[in-house]
Amino acid sequence: MTESSCPAHGVSRLSKLSRRGLVGGLGAVALGAPALARAAAAEGPSASPSAGEPRPASAYPFHGPHQAGILTPPQRASAFVALDVVATSAADLATALQSLTSVARFLTVGGLPPDDGLTATSWDNGVLGPEVPADGLTMTLSVGASLFDDRFGLAAKRPARLTRMPSFPNDALQPERCHGDLLIQLCAHNADTLNHALRLLLRSTRGALAVRWRQDGFISPPRPSGTPRNLLGFKDGTGNPSTSDAALMDRLVWTHAGGDEPAWVEGGSYHVVRLIRMFVEFWDRVSVLEQQRMIGRDRASGAPLTGTHEFDDIDYAYDSLGEAIPYDAHIRLANPRISTTDDQRILRRGYNYDAGTDVNGQLDMGLIFACFNQDLERQFATVQRRLVDEPLVDYVSPVGGGYFFALPGVRDRSDWLGRGLLS
C-alpha cells in the first residue's frame, strides 16, 4: 500500500508526477520502487527537462473510453472552473455539453480555427496566435450532485455515490467557492493555453452555463529533484497508485455499471476538488523540526523520517512507538499502511494555487487538492476522516471545492460528453 491513500488536507497531496515521472508512469509507484528512486537520484538540479528525460506529450488523445486529464501525466498549469446550468431544459443542457465537446475536440488537437466569415466577430480570441497549438491541453468535464435535482429529470440517473460535498470537521467552507452543477478541469503545459480555452468554452455556452467559481493552479518543477514541492516547502505526492496498472485503475479509479450504479457511469470516476488555503506566514514561523514532525518527512530530501531518501520504504513495525514518525504525523494518519486500507487509495492530481491577498494582507495561497476515485465514501471520505484534528489543521484550511463525477470518455467524433446521461 502506498501513502497515496491519505491526503485530504494540505500536505502530501500534490501528485508526485513530475514531468519526468509522468510519461512512463513511473511516478505512480511509491514503495519498493528502486527504479524510481534511482531515476529520482539521477535527476539534475535544473528544472528544465534534461536530455535523457521523457518530455511531455504535445497532445493527448481526446477520444477514448475515459476522459483525458485523469490518468494523463499532470501538465504544469491548470484551471478549475465550476459552472451552474441556467438553461432550463434537458435539450438545452445537451446542446451546451455538445458545444463543450466540439470546442474541446478542436482545441486538444489544435490547428486553424474555423472560418469567421463576414457576419460575426472572430471565433478565436487570438491568444495563441493564428494557428492553435494543442500544447498538451486536456479538458475533463464532471457533473455535481445538484445537476440531478428536478430541473432536468435526471434524478434517476445520479451516480450512486455522488452527493453534495459535506463540511468535514476543520473545514471553513465559503459558499461562493463551493459546489456547482458542472466542473471543467483544464490542464495544459502553459497558462495562456488555459486562458484561450476557457474563453472559447464559455463563449460557446453563453446563455446556458454560468461560472460559479474558478481557481487556476500550477505545479512547480522538481526542486532540485523528485516530487515537486507544495507551498509549505515539502515534497507532496510521493506515493500515487500506478496509472500504468490498468487492473489497479479499474479497482481504484474507474466506476463501473452494475450494482447500485446506473449503466451510463461505466468508465467515469468520482472527482473531488478541495481548495485548501495554507497560512504560509504562520507556517514560516514554525521551526523546521516541528514542521517535519507534523508531516512525517524530512523537508530537504522528502525522505520519511524513518529513512534516508524520498522513496525509501516506510515500515511502521520498526517505529511502533512513533519515535521517528509521530502517530499524528500527516503521512502516518493518512496512510497507516495496513492491509485494510489498501482499497482506500486515491489518485491525486493536485495543483498549487496563488490567488492574491486576504483582507488582512496575508497571502492567499495553498493547494487545489484534486483526486479521482471509484467510491467517494470508501476512499476519499474515509481517508479524510482519519485526518480530522491532525496537528497540521492549524496551518491549512479547506475553504472551497466540491464533489463531482467525471463523465465517461467521448468514444468518437459522433459521441459527446454526457450523451449516456442525457439520451
Next chain:
Amino acid sequence: MLPDSNRCAALARERVDVSITSDERDADRTHGPAPASPPTGRPGLLGTTLPRRRAGRSRSGVAAVAAIVLAAGVLVWRPWHHDAAAVTAPHADPSVPGTSVSVGGTDCGQGWTGTRTGLQRWALVNTDIAPVEVYLRDARTDRIYLDVENLGSGASRAASATLGPGTYEFVCLPADKGPSYGSPRTLSGTTPATVTAPTVPITSAELLVPLRQYHDWVAGRLPRLLAQVRRLDGDVRADDLGAARRDWLAGHRTYETLGAAYGAFGDFDTAINAAPGPRDPATDPQLFGFHKVEALLWSGAPAATVGTYTRALVKAVVGLERAFSAMSLRPIDIGLRAHEILEGAIADELTGRTDAGSHTTLATIEANLTGTEAALRPLRPLLAAAGFDGLPAIDAALARSRQVLEAHHRGGRWAPLDSLGRHARETLDATLEQTAELLSRVAVVTDPRKAM
C-alpha cells in the same frame, strides 16, 4: 465627442463625405443592384465624424473628388484591370503564408490562380502607394467573402476564405482612387462542409437612413425626459420627496433608453448621469446628475440640499436637448450601439457600480433593452437586404432578457439586484451576456464599407 473646433472641421468634412459616398453609390448603380436612395435633406446633420474604431474610412475631399471621377468610368472602361499574365507581379513577403496576390490599384488580383473549391490562402501585397482595402466578391452578386482593410503601401498580409463553386474576383480599393477589379476566377469542385459566410457591403450612404431614424427617435424622447426632470425638480421644491423618488425613476429610465453608453453624449452625459465614484455619492463634490440626486433622495437629505442638484439636472437636460439636433452620429455608431448599450449594462449595472441607493438597477437594464431595440429597429431592412441571418436569434434573446428581468418586477416594484438568489443572478448574467454576444454580429455586418 470631439472638441468643438475639431467637430466643426469634422462636420465640414462630413458634408463632403456624404456627397461623395452618394456619388460612389451612383457610380456603383450601373454595376450592382440599385441601392436605397441616400437621404437628401440636412446633409451633415447626421454627420460622419471621424470613426472611433475605424479610422481610415474617411478621405480628404480632394482625393475623394478624384475618386468619384475615376470610379464613374470604371464599369465601362476599367483602366486598372490587367490580365494576370500580362505583368510580372511583385511578390508578397515570403514570411506570409499563402499564394502571393497583388492588390494595388493597377494589378488587382494578380497572382491568384485558384481553380478548385475549398480553403484559399493568400498573401496579399499592396503594390500601391496608398493604403488599400481589398474585397473578394462573387462576380455575379454583391456578396463579398473577404474584407481586408488598412493594408499599408508595400505591406503583405495573410488572408483566407473557404469557397464553394462559383466565380470570384478581387476588388481593390486604394484610399486615393476608385475601385479596380481582378480577373474573375471560376472555382469548381465539391462544396465544402462549411464555406465562408459572405455579406453584402453596407455603405455609409445607406446607413444615413437608419441613422436619421434613430436620431429622430432619440430627439423625440428628449422632451419627455425634460418634462420628467422638471417634474422631479418641482417635487423637490414642493418638499414632496416621495413623489420625487418616483419621478426620479421615471426620468432616469427615460435617459437610460437613449443609448448614452460609451460617451455618446460627451460632457452632457457626465453632467446628467455620471456613475458614482469611490467616495460616498451623497457627499462627493465631484458628482452631479441623476446619481447625485438618487444618493440624496434615498439617504434622507433635506429637500433644500436635493434641490441644488435637481435644478442643475434640469439645466443639463435643457442643454442636451438644445445641442442634440446638431450632434453628429457617425454611420458606424448605430451598429455599435446595438450591442454597446448592453455591454455598458453588463459592465456598469450588473456590477452594481451605478446604484447610489435606489436599488433600481434592474429597471435601468430594462430601459437599456428598450434603447437597444431602438438602435436595432432602423437597421433591420439593411440587415435583411445584406442576407444577415442573426435577427431571429437576437429577437429571441432580447425577449428572453425582458422575461428574465420582468420576473423581478412585481407590483410595480423592481427587486434590488443584490436580493436575487444565486440561480436567479446567474440566469440574469448569462442571459444578458448571450444577448450581447448575438448583438455584436450587427456591428460586424453594419460596419460601413466602401462601395465596390
